[in-house]
Amino acid sequence: MTQFMDVHRGMLGITADQLQEAHQADLAIEKEEGVHFKQAWADPDSGIVYCLSEAPSADAVQRIHERAGHKADEIHPVPLTV
């Protein structure tokens, strides 16, 4: 399993409830692709959301995000962490 950071753009004005709802939609189906979404951070003013996961591949992350209704704009493996 590798960690991935993905980025969603265009989420201008996202609220805490909407972020929670989007995260729950991922969590509800993540096991079907062996993914676990760990954390997400949002900036309503720029519309950027960062999302940290553990997954077998970037494609697996994207499949869950797409099915949950919020395709990622970028997905990067982040094998190094401090």
Next chain:
Amino acid sequence: MTQFMDVHRGMLGITADQLQEAHQADLAIEKEEGVHFKQAWADPDSGIVYCLSEAPSADAVQRIHERAGHKADEIHPVPLTV
């Protein structure tokens, strides 16, 4: 205090030791600006590093990163988190 996510590009080939060293350079002086660097994630293949902090402002984050020798390319407040 607000959380910030900042992004560094061009760190192609960064190693675990280099990430640790860069993070320690931030930690060594972060208190002078009231910043705390919490975590960082790196992708050696794309050269992207994501860095999560708590700080009084984006400018405070940047001042520490600049003095530590690695200016951020983007800094976004991330007031929402799950």
